[in-house]
Amino acid sequence: MSGHSTYQPKNAFSRWMDARLPVGRLVWDSFVDYPTPRNLNYWYTFGGILSLCLGVQIITGIVLAMHYTPSAAGAFNSVEHIMRNVNYGWLIRYIHSNGASMFFIAVYLHMFRGLYYGSYKAPREVLWILGCVIYLLMMATAFMGYVLPWGQMSFHGAVVITNLLGAFPIVGETITTLLWGGFAVDEPTLKRFFSLHYLLPFVIAGVVVLHVWALHVVGQNNPTGVEPKSKADTVPFTPYATVKDGFAMSVFLILFATFVFYMPNALGHADNYIAANPLVTPAHIVPEWYFLPFYAILRAVPDKLMGVLAMFGAIGCLFALPWLDTSKVKSMRYRPQAQLYFVIFVVTCWILGVCGGKLPDDHVIPHLKTFTLFDADLNSYVWLSRITTLYYFAYFLVVMPVLGLVEKPRPVPETISSPVLGDSDKKD
């Protein structure tokens, strides 16, 4: 999309088309001739994998909607109908439900990669923010999709999440009533969630187009964080990136298939195979694994409104990241101290995820009673999530701004190619 086009129409039809709607040229320039940094590693293949995930979700979703009934009375039974009666319905539904998890695995690795290599820094701020928007839309879509089977977890998950908005003073209750279309989660809620769950993936697809557009304007970042300076720094997208992406997709699909065929319910909850009952909440209600870190942050804060704000703030930090990081060096490959904090951050997110899945008052180390600090035993998941929540925010609000000013990074190579090909200037 940027730079000089090298597209050569090969026959009369493509010449005719090129003069009218140059789709072939667009594809050629974006995905064939497009220069990519020569040092991209496998962490850079998740963008392609994510497009694949979106495609899989849309195709399986359209098929599922042909058999699904969006009503409180019919939803649960229609999902069972898909599982038992519809030809290959079980396969299509398992691909769709596990596909959501695969989508999030890929998006988290994609985000951590961006974090590590500084892919959010100038001139890629808009690219990064569009990515954050996609992530938000993904969470909304996944949440509404999880409600649709209308099982116990679906129903009470919807109750808890929609009640989050009720935490806001004055307008909270009006918003939840508007969201529910009633005085509780019920039929109208399910119907609108279905409508929006069908819509949002296409909105995501639209923002993905903007994301890729922004990517192709500024060019890809790379593990050195140094912008390409000459032809020696880049290779054409095809065959180099297409083959690498294709291989990574194949490996990813093996993992995907392992879940679909051998452990299709490993990432779900047994309670969701019980039809929704508004009068009984499951004893242990947890969101899907990809929301657990944020759920842990919500529970870490003893105040309702503050908990909700902290949870949204945790995502808000991502949006502000391009301006929070003060370092002049993009890639953490040359920032040894930043690497250390980054590793702690990844572990922190993992621990938050674990905490989100446990009961707050359970002991982290079994059978060890320490002492009660404020409202809970110190050896409890609620305190572990408080400590890790603190680090989560400190990483964005303290480490990122301060470290960039005080650390002494390692020398950054002149060009991408110089560490690989050797610096010809110095040799001479």
Place this chain on the structure above:
Amino acid sequence: MAWPFIAQMNPSADTMALASVEYDLTKIEPGMQVTINWRGKPLFIRNRTQAQVDAAVKDDGASMPDPQPDAERHKEGKAQWLVLVGSCTHLGCVPTVGGGDYQGWFCPCHGSHYDTSGRIRKGPAPLNLVVPEYAFLSDTKVKIG
């Protein structure tokens, strides 16, 4: 122009018209609770034992997030009957009866403890369990809503 598209999301006429509920209290033994559906939400009707009422009254002066004496939470002269909306004031889960540190209700979602008066004593919920509008039609019959 935008308003009709926003307003359509609000409760529709039939939802707004949801009738009130009547319940026959003779079905509930002392110490027992029934959960009925009221406007799509669970409604607790609990027949409290004398010990449970005493425990609630005894704690009237205790420090709690949303202080309220037990006497304000039931109809006059009907201390045994507690009628409450069964949604945790934190995030709307249904608390389980008899659980928690105060033997009132315990919310499994985020660990809110309510006492035998339905008052929040411990955990993230900010308010007591809501007492809906209701009236005794006779000694053995209540009408909620």
